[in-house]
Amino acid sequence: MTYLAKPKFHHPNLPKNDLGYTHRDYEGTVSTLCAGCGHDSITAAIIQACFELSIEPHRVAKISGIGCSSKTPTYFLGNSHGFNSVHGRMPSVLTGANLANRDLIYLGVSGDGDSASIGFGQFAHALRRGVNMAYIVENNGVYGLTKGQFSATADRGSKSKRGVTNTDNSIDLAAIALQLGASFVARSFSGDKHQLVPIIKAAISHRGAAFIDIISPCVAFNNHAGSTKSFDFVREHNEAVNRLDVISSRMPIEVKYAPGTVEIVEQHDGSTIALRKLDADYDVHDRSAALGFLQHHAAKGQIVTGLLHVEKDSDDLHAHLHTVDAPLNALNEKELCPGQAALDTFNASMR
Amino acid sequence: MPTAKSSASPISRVNDFVVRFANVNGSGSASANEMFARAIMRMGVPVAPRNIFPSNIQGLPTWYEVRVTEASHLGARGGSDLMVAMNPQTFDKDIASIEPGGYLFYDSTKELPASKFRADITVIGMPLTAICNREYTDPRQRQLFKNIIYIGALSALLDMDMTALEKLIGEQYKGKEKLIEPNLKALNIGRDYAILNLQCPIGLRVRKADKVGDRIFIEGNAAAALGAVYGGATVCAWYPITPSSGLADAFTKYCEKLRIDPETKKAKYAIVQAEDELASIGMVIGASWNGARAFTATSGPGISLMQEFIGLAYFAEIPAVIFDVQRAGPSTGMPTRTQQCDIISCAYASHGDTKHVLLFPENPAEAFEFGAIAFDLADRLQTPIFVMLDLDIGMNHHLSRPLVWDDARKFDRGKVMTAEELEAGKDFGRYLDVDGDGIPYRTYPGTHPTKGSFFTRGTSRDRYAKYTEEGAPYVDNMQRLVRKFDTAKDLVPRPLQSNSVNQTKYGVIYFGSTSPAMDEAIHMIESRGHTLDRMRLRAFPFHSSVNSFVADHDFVFVVEQNRDAQLRSLIVNECGIDPVRLVPILHYDGTPITARFIAKAIGDHLDQLKVTPLKVNS
Incomplete structure (x- = not known):
């Protein structure tokens, strides 16, 4: 039940992060999703990523739409404010929240119904504007809460649990995010924690619109033969282009990499991404090549995962709007209200 | 060929008449016509201009009406005493709309048959096209200066002060000085022609007066936008829609002037043109x-699109300010015509049981005041606040009392629990009615590491924001929302009542842009031998004085600008009043309501009552 808090007791020697918090400090309430749901693995990955990044647990705003995926923000970061908004409209609520206070970390959680159908427009425009956020789509290809209808990310030719073949073309949200100018685009798989956790960490550390399409099989309605979003299918067709290690600025780089196999990408917050290339020719900074790569492999039935694209000198909506450094929600009368003197001048000009 | 013929006695009036310009839109006429209105105002004579324009950029008929009114009757009057007929498409209709004994000013370059005119008006022809063709070679210049030339001619015909016009041209082209001289020249071409060839002045005259006082000349959209600046709005998300776009544009303009940090040159505001109205309200x-204090500006169709989000804000109790600049509906309706037709759709916006706070400013000064108050109310009540403007208030220039601000005034940020209070162990329940007024405490995201976080949702929840689908906590919460709405009754601007000196059994309720026409109509009704007590509503939910006002009268007229008597329905519904006691007076053809209309509708009704007195038992 979502209102059931997890017990607070824990092992006295749980490892602590730089801020002295344990893993437990980043948890939420008990999940009410189906046992084995891919989304719960993503929740676990988010908790792990926030713990490893030593984020203050209350300095995140977690915002979602409607659907199974959008329920998950209750299951992590219980000390953060959450907002379960309306179907498909997480991006606008997040954009507004971000405008109000640029100092928090914004985690947008959405699903494929939320972002590829009813909220496709908002998905597009939030990325286009460069809102500073980590936008996660927990993509299972079906409408779970309404019991298994196809979503817009279901591949053409794939079969529903009831045996219906999907005749509509699918939407590749990662490809569209690339086209829209998102400055960080990744795809991962809920069943691959080693790939997923660093990608989430990198997305959170990124300044600008960071988008992650996470294939997250629905055990209840989309994990059968004929589905292209099942655990088995994704494992068999996963084409990872790279592996990441995110190293915070506080941590010394200890990992030793073989020369020539790793690219170091500096992040805005001072952390670095060490990118271990699995495909030697794949260039994460070449947006159009990435788009071609995705389409080429999709045509072969492969699911390309990894960090697909990152812009080196990205900026965000606040930079575009040239807003003050202080959060707008912290400004008071003195800073905002011009007073009677300015009105006198104004009145005089209107006669 | 100038002609002059008349069979009715020509109207002779000083500082009390209506000039109506009939133009083709996109021809640059609006700015010339506005200058004409301003010049009269600068002569100390109050004016009430109204722009009646099409939903189009170029080529369709447009009218600009200037009511010259020393008595400060600022509502629309109807009819025209002087028609400046510059649009052949509407020529016949325009002539038909002239008052008996009125005047027609037209371009006489092409001779028109006598059958085109009326015998009871004075016809003044001036070969404007011929003059422009002679004076200018560039077709655009011919077009633009034609407007200035006829203003010059009117200045002579109406005996106006040239210095006001000359000064205005200087102001209008400040920074583009090389345009001043040619405009002055055009003005003089028109004036000189009129003096030499036309009978000047005509029976309508402008005489210098001292009746404008310290009033300002401003559009309601601009005043409301300035209200948002003063009210501390930092986030504006909007989507272009007539007639509200000017509000967001004005907010942008005033922010660029008043809200740039002097040291860093950075913006103390964020304005986003959203992808649609759903996104606008979502961002707000x-x-x-x-x-942050945030708002959107929209019109009826936008309100329709925002319904789901408005319900979320109501139920999850999130402040929001929505300026609804109403236009004639339903559907796309008449996008450039005015109405008060979103009363019900805003008051009960969204599915399920909802009720919202509406504010009804009567003019730009109140649009400014309510525009600022709306943010305090939204924070205090943690709910959406609608500022109900309309196209007439929003897009027309109104002579309005100057805008005033109390520098000692503080923003009311409502009940926000701080990190210190949480740290001190204060009990935080997001939906807990601590003070008995139905208003709970909230916390801003990121306030405290371990206390005060909660999950905001559109689903049902208990007092501590925990999800629940149980009946009792749901009902408890819905009842508290009713309590909160009751609290709002005493927080919103109160109705203004003005009783007739003579005791009367009849009253009238009105609101918003009907105000100036009502002020004028009341005298006309009195001159027919009737008296009325008046109540101007300024907000919903209705204050208890609305009930007593209705109770104190046998009948109350409810004057509004929509077909379905929406405000009346709201009063009947919310105050539990017998509908027969509220007589609807409805004007909804898209033009601003006039004193003539109100006086006739109410006067006729009261006349009937006098002939056959009703037996009222109560």
Whole structure:
């Protein structure tokens, strides 16, 4: 039940992060999703990523739409404010929240119904504007809460649990995010924690619109033969282009990499991404090549995962709007209200 | 060929008449016509201009009406005493709309048959096209200066002060000085022609007066936008829609002037043109949830699109300010015509049981005041606040009392629990009615590491924001929302009542842009031998004085600008009043309501009552 808090007791020697918090400090309430749901693995990955990044647990705003995926923000970061908004409209609520206070970390959680159908427009425009956020789509290809209808990310030719073949073309949200100018685009798989956790960490550390399409099989309605979003299918067709290690600025780089196999990408917050290339020719900074790569492999039935694209000198909506450094929600009368003197001048000009 | 013929006695009036310009839109006429209105105002004579324009950029008929009114009757009057007929498409209709004994000013370059005119008006022809063709070679210049030339001619015909016009041209082209001289020249071409060839002045005259006082000349959209600046709005998300776009544009303009940090040159505001109205209101709700003051500006179709989000803000109790500049509906309706037709759709916006706070400013000065108050109310009540403007208030220039601000005034940020209070162990329940007024405490995201976080949702929840689908906590919460709405009754601007000196059994309720026409109509009704007590509503939910006002009268007329008597329905519904006691007076053809209309409708009704007195038992 979502209102059931997890017990607070824990092992006295749980490892602590730089801020002295344990893993437990980043948890939420008990999940009410189906046992084995891919989304719960993503929740676990988010908790792990926030713990490893030593984020203050209350300095995140977690915002979602409607659907199974959008329920998950209750299951992590219980000390953060959450907002379960309306179907498909997480991006606008997040954009507004971000405008109000640029100092928090914004985690947008959405699903494929939320972002590829009813909220496709908002998905597009939030990325286009460069809102500073980590936008996660927990993509299972079906409408779970309404019991298994196809979503817009279901591949053409794939079969529903009831045996219906999907005749509509699918939407590749990662490809569209690339086209829209998102400055960080990744795809991962809920069943691959080693790939997923660093990608989430990198997305959170990124300044600008960071988008992650996470294939997250629905055990209840989309994990059968004929589905292209099942655990088995994704494992068999996963084409990872790279592996990441995110190293915070506080941590010394200890990992030793073989020369020539790793690219170091500096992040805005001072952390670095060490990118271990699995495909030697794949260039994460070449947006159009990435788009071609995705389409080429999709045509072969492969699911390309990894960090697909990152812009080196990205900026965000606040930079575009040239807003003050202080959060707008912290400004008071003195800073905002011009007073009677300015009105006198104004009145005089209107006669 | 100038002609002059008349069979009715020509109207002879000073500082009390209506000039109506009939133009083709996109021809640059609006700015010339506005200058004409301003010049009269500068002569100390109050004016009430109204722009009646099409939903189009170029080529369709447009009218600009200037009511010259020393008595400060600022509502629309109807009819025209002087028609400046510059649009062949509407020529016949325009002539038909002239008052008996009125005047027609037209371009006489092409001779028109006598059958085109009326015998009871004075016809003044001036070969404007011929003059422009002679004076200018560039077709655009011919077009633009034609407007200035006829203003010059009117200045002579109406005996106006040239210095006011000359000064205005200087002001209008400040920074583009090389345009001043040619405009002055055009003005003089027109004036000189009129003096030499036309009978000047005509029976309508402008005489210098001292009746404008310290009033300002401003559009309601601009005043409301300035109200948002003064009210501390930092986030504006909007989507272009007539007639509200000017509000967002004005907010942008005033922010660029008043809200740039002097040291860093950075903006103390964020304005986003959203992808649609759903996104606009979503951003407003996101920003308000996160503790900023945020608003959107829209019109009826936008309100329709925002319904789901408005319900969320109501139920999850998130502040939001929505300026609804109403236009004639339903559907796309008449996008450039005025109405008060979103009363019901805003008052009960969204599915399920909802009720919202509406404010009804009567003019730009109140649009400014309510525009600022709306943010205090939104924070205090943690709910959407609608500022109900309309096209007439929003897009027309109104002579309005100057805008005033109390520098000692503080923003009312409502009940926000701080990190210190949480740290001190204060009990935080997001939906807990601590003070008995139905208003709970909230926390801003990121306030405290371990206390005060909660999950905002559109689903049902208990007092501590925990999800529940149980009946009792749901009902408890819905009842508290009713309590909160009751609290709002005493927080919103109160109705203004003005009783007739003579005791009367009849009253009238009105609101918003009907105000100036009502002020004028009341005298006309009195001159027919009737008296009325008046109540101007300024907000919903209705204050208890609305009930007593209705109770104190046998009948109350409810004057509004829509077909279905929406405000009346709201009063009947919310105050539990017998509908027969509220007589609807409805004007909804898209033009601003006039004193003539109100006086006739109410006067006729009261006349009937006098002939056959009703037996009222109560």
